[in-house]
Amino acid sequence: xxxxxxxxxxxxxxxxxxxxxxxxxxxxxxxxxxxxxxxxxxxxxxxxxxxxxxxxxxxxxxxxxxxxxxxxxxxxxxxxxxxxxxxxxxxxxxxxxxxxxxxxxxxxxxxxxxxxxxxxxxxxxxxxxxxxxxxxxxxxxxxxxxxxxxxxxxxxxxxxxxxxxxxxxxxxxxxxxxxxxxxxxxxxxxxxxxxxxxxxxxxxxxxxxxxxxxxxxxxxxxxxxxxxxxxxxxxxxxxxxxxxxxxxxxxxxxxxx
Amino acid sequence: xxxxxxxxxxxxxxxxxxxxxxxxxxxxxxxxxxxxxxxxxxxxxxxxxxxxxxxxxxxxxxxxxxxxxxxxxxxx
Numbered sequence: 001x002x003x004x005x006x007x008x009x010x011x012x013x014x015x016x017x018x019x020x021x022x023x024x025x026x027x028x029x030x031x032x033x034x035x036x037x038x039x040x041x042x043x044x045x046x047x048x049x050x051x052x053x054x055x056x057x058x059x060x061x062x063x064x065x066x067x068x069x070x071x072x073x074x075x076x077x078x079x080x081x082x083x084x085x086x087x088x089x090x091x092x093x094x095x096x097x098x099x100x101x102x103x104x105x106x107x108x109x110x111x112x113x114x115x116x117x118x119x120x121x122x123x124x125x126x127x128x129x130x131x132x133x134x135x136x137x138x139x140x141x142x143x144x145x146x147x148x149x150x151x152x153x154x155x156x157x158x159x160x161x162x163x164x165x166x167x168x169x170x171x172x173x174x175x176x177x178x179x180x181x182x183x184x185x186x187x188x189x190x191x192x193x194x195x196x197x198x199x200x201x202x203x204x205x206x207x208x209x210x211x212x213x214x215x216x217x218x219x220x221x222x223x224x225x226x227x228x229x230x231x232x233x234x235x236x237x238x239x240x241x242x243x244x245x246x247x248x249x250x251x252x253x254x255x256x257x
Numbered sequence: 258x259x260x261x262x263x264x265x266x267x268x269x270x271x272x273x274x275x276x277x278x279x280x281x282x283x284x285x286x287x288x289x290x291x292x293x294x295x296x297x298x299x300x301x302x303x304x305x306x307x308x309x310x311x312x313x314x315x316x317x318x319x320x321x322x323x324x325x326x327x328x329x330x331x332x333x
Contacts, residue, residue: 028262030283030294037297128293135290 001112001180002057004103004172007074007165007231009049009061011100014079014238015092016042017246021082022089034132035089038097041125048122052114063246064255070237076100077234078161082242087147090140091154094133095196099162101126102188106181137199152200156207159196160217163189164233168223190214264312265291267298273305282312 020039026032053059060066070080076096083089101123108123110116140151166185176184193215197203203210209218226233244250262284268277280299285291288309295309 028284030285030290030298034293034297037300128296131289132293135287135293138289139286 001175002053002059003074003229003231004175005049005053005057005115006059006061007076008100008103009046009053010073010075011079011096011165012042012049013046013063013246014073014075014242015096015100016040016046017242018079018083018089018092022086026089027086031132031136034128038093038129038132041129042097045122045125048118049115052118056114063243064248066247070240070243071235072230073237073243074230074232075238076161076165077232077236078158080234080236080238080242082239085150085154087140087150087154090133090136090151091158093129094137094199095155095158095162095192097126097129097133098195099165099188099192101130102192103166103185106183106185106188109182110180112180134199141199141201152205155196155200159193159207160219160221161234162192163217163221164226165231166192167228167231168226171226171228190216193217262286265295266310266312266315267295268308268310269299269302269304270306271302271304277306277308283309 016039019035019042023032023036023039026035047062050062053061061068076099078088078092078096083092104119104122104126107115108119110119137151137155140147166189169186170184172181172185175181193208196206197208197210197215200206203215204218207218208215210216221233223233225235227235248255263286265283265285265288266279267281267283269280270277283291283294283298285294288311291309291311295307299307
């Protein structure tokens with residue numbers, strides 16, 4: 001339970017960072033304002049989750065007090081590095097953001113009340129995030145050419161990293177059996193693939209393959225080495241420079257508390 | 258405005274039942290993104306309602322904008 005909340009919080013913090021970075025330089029002013037607004041919401045969600053971790057688990061991950069090295073972060077690997085283009089923003093918005101919302105939705109009626117009572121507010125705000133993502137995927141698919149290919153490539157990478165976030169099948173069976181969460185991560189991953197596949201004319205172009213009725217990543221995931229505490233396969237972590245910015249490392253002298 | 262974009266007019270009200278007020282405009286490539294942008298850009302109030310309307314859907318009812326029945330020079 002604690003590990004899942006840390007993974008959600010770390011990923012939302014990093015996702016908020018990237019959205020914030022893309023306040024400037026998007027293809028439309030309105031998209032920059034939307035990115036800035038989504039950044040605020042992701043930071044807000046991370047703070048809510050950090051409060052739960054502190055109160056319920058005595059764990060401090062608030063960025064201004066956090067000293068964990070990058071390799072201790074539980075964020076989705078797609079968020080490790082600066083985004084190279086708007087295609088990465090669209091991929092994070094459609095895949096990573098939606099993966100986090102799916103995970104949160106499994107706790108909507110959880111008996112673990114500290115989380116259950118904030119999920120509804122977060123998911124209300126997330127409606128706009130996915131609407132924004134859908135709009136941009138649709139635009140890029142219609143546009144064709146290099147923007148479409150870049151978006152498909154970014155979404156392909158994001159899907160693999162999001163698949164890793166949900167972990168190997170059955171890893172959360174105890175939480176589901178205890179009724180703490182309503183859906184296992186394996187089923188949430190299937191829902192992610194199905195929803196993202198529905199945005200593309202040919203989901204094969206984003207590295208998905210249909211087996212029976214379900215979509216999955218075409219290249220099988222090797223779960224050997226999956227780190228359950230970090231919800232990751234990739235042993236790395238966010239770039240130190242990104243963590244320094246989030247933590248205000250250069251401005252420690254100006255801290256007020 | 259980028260290629261393929263159009264102008265949308267945004268109307269809001271704070272109190273349910275009050276008249277809708279025009280609060281601004283935005284550019285978007287389609288109505289779905291216009292909805293997102295409207296809510297994100299004009300977020301200064303706790304709106305009870307927000308409408309987004311393509312400017313091209315708005316028709317002026319002012320007589321000055323109605324077709325003339327006949328021109329003085331006899332033309333159309």
